[in-house]
Amino acid sequence: MNLDFSLILVLITAVCGLLWLLDALVFAPRRRVALQHAEIQAQGSLPDEQRTALLRQPSWADTSKSMFPVLLFVLLLRSFLYEPFQIPSGSMLPTLKIGDFILVNKYHYGLRLPVVNTRFVSNNDPQHGDVIVFRYPEDTGINFIKRVVGVPGDVITYRDKVLYVNGVAQQQELLAKLPPSRPEQLLLNEALADTSHQIYRDIYRPVVNGEWTVPDGNYFVLGDNRDNSKDSRYWGFVPEELLVGKATAVWMHWDGVLSLPDFSDIRRIN
Incomplete structure (x- = not known):
């Protein structure tokens, strides 16, 4: 429950x-x-x-x-204004770690009534590269956090672990092979429209290929930990009415009750 x-x-x-x-x-x-x-x-x-x-x-x-x-x-x-959330999973690594506490801007995409989530004041629309919190379409009682890679009208293709937006491959630059001795994962810098961010890509995990056209009022989202994220590739689009807000900053990290909160890694979310 x-x-x-x-x-x-x-x-x-x-x-x-x-x-x-x-x-x-x-x-x-x-x-x-x-x-x-x-x-x-x-x-x-x-x-x-x-x-x-x-x-x-x-x-x-x-x-x-x-x-x-x-x-x-x-x-x-x-x-x-702002609502705090805790990151419960590793689907957004390396951008967000399990135990990160983040601030979510509640007015960036417009003001919404609490509980019913109906927007009564419009503001910005999500853009490529935004990290958003939204209600999971298959269970709206759960909040998810992912990165927007497709906006209405976009044709999104995911092929051989490379993201294409409207037929254009989003460039990936290799930063590291992890672990260096026997690599199982790649740390990459991915360009997306006018932004860039880091992603993880597993070397041996099977690829999920597909192509999707984003309908009006919907968004296509991916986790930065590409091979360890259940996202739009699996369950479809995020309707506008399920948006909660834009993730803007990490203000604390806390591994659990047996550790002390850590305020040394306060940062903006790119």
Whole structure:
């Protein structure tokens, strides 16, 4: 079962806001009326202790009042500005490592309503080379991260582990053979449109050949760890409505509970 944190945050924020509003509109006036009646019966002002006791908010109202502004701030921040994500797999190596914590720009591709993900303010469209977070088309409760290699109208060909965009091979420059003594993997610099990035290519893994035409409103994505990534070659295109945001930076690396967070490799995502 995949928990939808956005839905949980929206519900908790709404409940806290409603409880705070309920107290302000219903129970707080009743407390003030009770104080007035008590002062009339006492024929004067009550001692401070009694006034405080009569006007004191119940614990549920006090907690809601304290939590609501904080929850609302977090909700607005992660829904419309930036949201942190953790990299769970090696499909984007060498660009992103397992345990990297990244920031995702939520407004770069337009503002979207939380939970339903409907865009209500348009902005930029994904471009070749962008690293994007999106909802996995086959299970929208899971977020994926891949690199955009095809935009609407492109013809994408993957042949003999070389990427072609509209019939043009994207140049690959060999940087290293890993490990050097008995190579099993190649580290390459791949040019894509006006950008470049590093990719891994396994020497002995079988090739996945194919050709795809990207339809309107959809994108073709690949993992940088080409032979160890389930991406558009296997399950198809990413519809625009499933976009979450653009991955912009790595702000922390943490291998797990038995290690300390590492802030020494803060970097932009290319």
